[in-house]
Amino acid sequence: xxxxxxxxxxxxxxxxxxxxxxxxxxxxxxxxxxWDNEDSKNEVIARLSNLKYEDLIGHTRGFHxxxxxxxxxxxxxxxxxxxxxxxxxxxxxxxxxxxHDYKPADIVVEAIKNGLYVTDNDWSxxxxxxxxxxxxxxDAKWASKIEEVLLKGMRxxxx
Ligand SMILES: [Zn+2]
Numbered sequence: 001x002x003x004x005x006x007x008x009x010x011x012x013x014x015x016x017x018x019x020x021x022x023x024x025x026x027x028x029x030x031x032x033x034x035w036d037n038e039d040s041k042n043e044v045i046a047r048l049s050n051l052k053y054e055d056l057i058g059h060t061r062g063f064h065x066x067x068x069x070x071x072x073x074x075x076x077x078x079x080x081x082x083x084x085x086x087x088x089x090x091x092x093x094x095x096x097x098x099x100h101d102y103k104p105a106d107i108v109v110e111a112i113k114n115g116l117y118v119t120d121n122d123w124s125x126x127x128x129x130x131x132x133x134x135x136x137x138x139d140a141k142w143a144s145k146i147e148e149v150l151l152k153g154m155r156x157x158x159x
Contacts, residue, residue: 001067002027002028006021007020007021008020011025011077019085019086020088023088024093024096044112045098048078048097051117055119056078056091058076060076068099073093079118079123080116081149084154086149086150115153
């Protein structure tokens with residue numbers, strides 16, 4: 001699974017979304033590597049290694065593997081809200097950093113350290129099962145949900 005770092009197109013997204021910043025969907029090669037700050041790298045690895053189940057969203061029964069070495073890359077998505085962006089990566093993205101020296105962009109490193117880890121609870125809209133299917137209404141619900149998550153990430157507080 002390859003998505004260019006920084007892409008507004010996300011995994012499972014139908015279209016590009018202005019708030020989205022994909023990272024860590026490397027495919028079979030590492031385009032950005034080399035950390036000049038070992039402490040920063042270790043801090044990022046520690047943070048990403050200690051993710052709880054709740055820190056991930058969209059748990060599925062399937063999973064994808066690292067196309068470089070076949071390690072399991074997890075079956076969920078990590079979303080971090082920070083400074084007006086939602087940074088989306090595969091749940092086991094830490095593998096690329098540890099095993100293949102992947103270095104995400106500085107704004108991603110910043111988000112990993114200080115951002116809001118979006119939970120399934122944050123990332124769900126209320127479904128009115130009796131209502132007729134109305135794509136515009138659903139889009140509007142998602143737009144306000146995303147707005148909410150972006151705002152939480154601005155405050156940097158977890159509620
Ligand atoms: Zn690998």
